[in-house]
Amino acid sequence: MRRGRLTPGAVRKWGFIASFLAAPLAIYIIFFVSPNLQALQLALTNSRGISPDFQYVGLENFTRLFEDDVFWAAVRHHGLILLVMPLVTIAIALFFSFLLNLGGGQKNGQLSGVWGSSFYKVVFFFPQVLAVVIVGVLFQAVLNPQKSGILNSVLGWFGIDPVGWLIKPDLALWTIIGVMVWQGVGFYVVLFSAGMAGVPKEIFEAAALDGANRLTLFFKITLPLVWNTVQVGWVYLGIAAFDAFALVQVLSIDRGGPDNATTVLPLEIFRQTFTYYRFGYASAMGVALVFLVLTFAALTLRVTRRERIEY
């Protein structure tokens, strides 16, 4: 027996490290790894969730997925949200944070934000403070299809007829994407502002001295320097694009309608679970969702990988 390795010093050192790792690791395993593995196990059964009695049915739930129109509608919607929502959110957030931090021109030889930028920073962050469901309820009033709806009454001043924001099957998903953007922008303004604050001002000033206008300043200097932050934001928003549950649940017609026009996977999982009591099939959808999210995250991190700029 080689006991030499377990010297009191080594025990202390590794014990010290382990004591720090144990709690978070245990929480991670109990609340993330184990439910996911069990969902995978459930996905192979015909469990109805109300009785401990069920059979293993192999991959039947997954073959069923391929024939399920509603599942594919939900996947398509995630695809559209994924294409549009992060791009628009990041574009708006970058624009705002640039204006708030560097867009105001020079003052005492220093680049600063537009007038009132500290006030705007707070205002932009407001939506982030609200719970998603509250945002949903708020937008119920904003998007009310009647003349008296907040948005429609504003349009009414210009003589525009009431728009059925969530009623028109072609428009409903875009409306929900719009709400997601509204809700998300504030956080990313703050995130990108922090990113820009981390870049030494001298770089911007040097560029400004060399005659770069704001457009050049933004695209040639700012964007490359905060690219890492943008990349992180992209992954966050991409993962958010696979959720959208609460907003669709609260805002959409008939939970995911009209005619499945707004349904998303988490909503379908909810429906399969608590309306149809198909826990096995719902778990299969959940497993599919996990793989979609993981694939997206892996792809994004690979595609957007760039050399880090040292300063």
Place this chain on the structure above:
Amino acid sequence: MTITPRDITRRQLLARVGLTALVAGPFLSACATGGGGSEAAAPSAPAPSAGGASASANNPFNVKADAPLEVVIFKGGYSDEYATQSHEPLYKKAFPGATIKHQGIQTIGQTLTPRFAGGDVPDVVNNSGTDNLDGGALINAGQLLDLTPLFEAPSVDDPTKKVKDVIVPGTIESGLGGDPAKPYTLNYVYTAYGLWYDAKLFEKEGWTPPKTFDEFKTFAEAAKAKNIVPFGYAGKNASYYAYWMILISAAKIGGNKILLDIDNLADNAWNNDAVKQAAAAWAEIGKFMDPAYEGLIHTEVQTQQNQGKIAFYPSGSWLEAEQAKDTPEGFEYGMVPTPSVTAADQMPYEAIRAAAAEGFIVPSKAKNAAGGLEYLRQMLSKQGARDFTEKTKSLTVVIGATEGLTLSPGLTSVAAAQTAAGTNVVTFSSFEGWYKELETELRKQTNALMFGRISAEEFATKMQAAADKTKADSSIIKQTRNV
């Protein structure tokens, strides 16, 4: 399945902190897979022997006098005061030693599913609301108690009469389920469905409710001219109110067999001409609706009716009570049957859809299942029923329980419609509870039809496809009914 003590604590903890359904999901799977492969114990009803040694007319189920009772009530349109202020005190009166744990909630399904999975269930559940428990699934899992002993027991008011003899005929049948069919659900409320309107408004305008769809269209034009929407329902969460009307019309055209065929997933049940004619007739009326209604919830549309903006609203006899707070002075609810579609309709105009609704169940694994049955028996006493009608402005299935009560205008019109209909009663639809997938599709297609996105023909085709899909799906357990 063996339940380890740790499982129980985790589950109890979950129940106590009242985690939301979403959070409960993974936990639930933890429970469900915990004993994967092990045989479930055969669900055995605790056999509350009606003829047990110490059973008597006052205590036919042999309830242990001091056994605690847990009651879960759906706190919706009827609220739960009828339970806390009448039914539970009645039980307490019979068993003063018992403590009653009461819970009034709205998400019956999400709250109780984990408890059914864990075996720690309440003794009586009022299984109702949008998020109710799937009765069929519970029956198949052996989770519900057969209520036959309840209906065979002596009634509270007259021990010489059995419970089944003091309730409206058809009540027991409406709660049948499983194969072989047994009564697992007590449907407590007598509900009539039809078109609701403001009798005072009609009086003022000199309108009479239309008796045929031709008259309905003429009326619709007249109402439109007065800037009143002739008919409206809420598409966002209550499209089933509209499909009830379509199904009622289909039954009036072709008889109750149409609805039985639909429930039994008979071939081409939805392609029947009666269904297509009914759908087409209602789609015509749908054209008069404000498209914005698709984006509103039921209370918003109901309030608009109270404000005199809508003439007819499809609903059941709970509507008057539900709107009591918002109904302005001078608004008087009345209910009329749906108009006849063709001159050759099999059922007369007077026919209404009436059914026992608002289900109460006793879980088979309840700790005090006998107490659960006794609670239901107390509910079916005249006192319990009268208190319910007083508190909720709704009729119960108990015969003659409204004697001496002054009924509201809406209930009076329901009672009148009931008398006029006589035996011409449009049957309820069991598929709504049996096949939720089909029901979800019907909600979707009803909105599409009523708001003009599809034709009646497409409506029938799409519903038939959904019914065929349900029929072909071996994982959905099929049920049938003959009455």
